[in-house]
Amino acid sequence: xxxxxxxxxxxxxxxxxxxxxxxxxxxxEVAALKGVSLEIQRGEIFGLLGPNGAGKTTLIKxxxxxxxPSNGRAWINGFELTQQDDAIRATVGCMLMGERGLYxxxxxxxxxxxxxxxxxxxxxxxxxxxxxxxxxLSLGDIADRPVETYSxxxxxxxxxxxxxxxxxxxLILDEPTNTxxxxxxxxLRAIVRELNEQGKTVIYTTHIMAEAExxxxxxxxxxxxxxxxLGTVADLKExxxxxxxxxxxxxxxxxxxxxxxNLSGITRSAISSVNGHNQLTVVTPSQTAVLPQLIQTLSxxxxxxxxxxxxxxxxxxxxxxxxxxxxAEDTAEK
Numbered sequence: 001x002x003x004x005x006x007x008x009x010x011x012x013x014x015x016x017x018x019x020x021x022x023x024x025x026x027x028x029e030v031a032a033l034k035g036v037s038l039e040i041q042r043g044e045i046f047g048l049l050g051p052n053g054a055g056k057t058t059l060i061k062x063x064x065x066x067x068x069p070s071n072g073r074a075w076i077n078g079f080e081l082t083q084q085d086d087a088i089r090a091t092v093g094c095m096l097m098g099e100r101g102l103y104x105x106x107x108x109x110x111x112x113x114x115x116x117x118x119x120x121x122x123x124x125x126x127x128x129x130x131x132x133x134x135x136x137l138s139l140g141d142i143a144d145r146p147v148e149t150y151s152x153x154x155x156x157x158x159x160x161x162x163x164x165x166x167x168x169x170x171l172i173l174d175e176p177t178n179t180x181x182x183x184x185x186x187x188l189r190a191i192v193r194e195l196n197e198q199g200k201t202v203i204y205t206t207h208i209m210a211e212a213e214x215x216x217x218x219x220x221x222x223x224x225x226x227x228x229x230l231g232t233v234a235d236l237k238e239x240x241x242x243x244x245x246x247x248x249x250x251x252x253x254x255x256x257x258x259x260x261x262n263l264s265g266i267t268r269s270a271i272s273s274v275n276g277h278n279q280l281t282v283v284t285p286s287q288t289a290v291l292p293q294l295i296q297t298l299s300x301x302x303x304x305x306x307x308x309x310x311x312x313x314x315x316x317x318x319x320x321x322x323x324x325x326x327x328a329e330d331t332a333e334k
Contacts (some may be wrong), residue, residue, distance in 0.1 A: 001079040004170050004201040005040035005063065010057050010072035018096040032058040034225040036073070040203060044088075045196050047216035051327045055225040056205040057096075060174050063203070064094045077170060090119065093168035095176050097153030101162070104148040108139055108158045112165055119166040131160040134308075136191065147228060152179040160188060164195075171195065172203045177211065189215055194301040207327055209315035221319055221329060229324045237313045240321040243267055245314070248298065249307040254280035256301035267291045272326040277306065283321055283323065 013045045017025045025216040031053050031102065040046045061067040063076060067087040074081040077091040095101075102111055109130055116126030135145045137157050141149060155178050158319040163171060173192070194216065196202055201319055206212055212219050213233050220228040221236070229236050257271045268283040280298075283292045287310055298305060319327060 002075075002329075003039050004042055004077055005038075005046075005074070007036055007038050007063075007074045007204055008072055010036040010059070010062065011070045012062065012067065013070045014128075016164075024260065032070070032225050033062075034231075036222075036225075038220055038227060038230060038275065040201065041218075042201055043175070043199060043213055044204040044217040045192065045204055046214040047206070047219035048203060048222060049212050049219050049223035049319075051207055051325075054222045055205050056207075056222055057174055059222070060094075060096060060172055060205060061086055064092060064096060064172055065089060066096070072334060075268055087188050090166070090173075091167055091170060092329070093163040095171075095173045096160050097161040098159050098175070099147075099152065100180060101159055102147050102155060105146060107146055108143045108150070108161075110306040111158060112161060115162050116165050121166070121221060129165050129167070133164050135162050137227050137246070138187075146218065155222070156180055157184065157188070160191075165296055169199070170201045170203070174205045175207070176204070177206070177208070185211075194245065204316045209327065213315055219315070221315070221322070223319070223323055229318055236315060236318045239283065240267075240313060240318055241281050243285050243313065243321075245285065245311045245317045246282045246287060246291065246294070247307075247309045247311060248280045248282070248294075248305055249274065249277045249309075250303060252280050252298065252303045252305075253301060256298050256303040259295060263293060265293070268321050268324055270320045270326045281317070281320055283317060283324065 014032060015027055016028045016030055017082055018028050019025045030114055036192050037061060048059065050056055063074065063284050065088055068082065102312045106114065108294040112130035112133065113126045116129060134140055137160065139157060139161065142154055147155060160176055163173065176188055181187060192202055205217060216233065218232050219236065220227045252271065257269065259269050260266060260280065260282065261269045265286060266284055282294065316327060
C-alpha cells in the first residue's frame with residue numbers, strides 16, 4: 001500500500017541579500033532544509049516539531065507544491081512532487097499561512113465556496129460542504145460577515161475550515177492553534193482527532209511540545225533544517241535514557257548557569273525566562289548525586305532560588321538533550 005508521504009534527502013537553499021552598510025549588499029546562500037528524509041504512515045497524526053525558523057514551514061510549503069526543493073524527491077499520496085503537482089493538490093487539504101490565506105473582503109461562506117470551486121466541486125456540493133464545516137466549527141454566527149471583521153482566532157478557524165472543504169485523505173496543518181484561545185484550541189484538536197479516527201492522515205506542525213505529546217502518534221523534531229529526532233513520543237522520551245529533569249526558578253545570573261553547565265553529572269542545561277524569572281533546566285542521570293552540588297554551585301555564583309522541581313521527561317527535554325537550547329531560543333531562518 002502506498003504511504004501518504006515519502007521524503008528522500010529533501011533540501012532547500014535560498015539565495016538572500018545581506019546588507020553591508022547603507023548602499024552595499026552581498027549575496028549568500030541559506031540552507032533551510034538539509035537532507036530531510038522520512039515516511040508518514042497512513043492513518044497517523046504526525047507531528048513536525050521545532051522552534052520558529054527551524055524549517056517546518058519550508059518543508060510544508062514543499063509538500064503542498066508551493067515551493068520546489070533544491071534537491072531530493074518526495075511522493076505525496078503516491079504522486080511525485082515535481083511531476084504530478086496537480087494530482088497532489090487534489091488529494092491534500094492544507095492550512096498554511098493562517099489568516100493570510102483568506103480573502104478578507106469576502107464573507108467566510110464565500111471564501112469556502114470559492115475554494116471549493118478551485119477544487120472543481122459542483123456548485124451545489126460547494127454550498128453543502130460549506131454549510132457542513134461552518135456548522136462543525138461553530139462559525140454560523142459570523143459566516144456571512146466579511147472576513148475583515150473577524151478576530152484573529154475566528155480567521156484561524158475559517159482557515160481550518162478551508163482545509164476541510166475538499167475532504168482530502170491527507171490534512172497538512174501548519175501551526176493551526178496559533179492565536180486561538182484555549183477552548184478553541186481544544187475544540188480544534190478534538191476535531192483533528194475525530195477526522196483521524198475517520199481515516200484521515202494528518203501532518204501537524206507546532207512549536208508547542210505539550211500539544212504534540214497529547215495529539216501525535218509520531219513526531220519528528222526539526223532544528224536548523226535537519227531532523228534531529230524521530231519516533232513515538234514514548235520512544236523519544238526513552239531515547240535520552242533514565243535521566244531526570246530538574247527545573248530551578250529564581251534569579252540566576254549568567255555566570256551561575258555557565259558554572260552549572262560545567263559540572264560533572266550534568267548531561268545538558270539550558271536557561272530561559274518564565275513568568276518574569278529565570279528558569280534553569282538541567283538534565284542529569286542522577287538527581288540524588290547532583291542536586292546538592294547543583295544548589296551549592298548556583299548559590300556560590302549569586303543565584304537566588306525560589307523553586308526546585310524534579311519532573312518527568314518531556315519532548316521539550318528531548319529537544320534540550322539534542323541541542324542544548326530551549327524552544328524559547330528561537331532559531332531564525334537567516
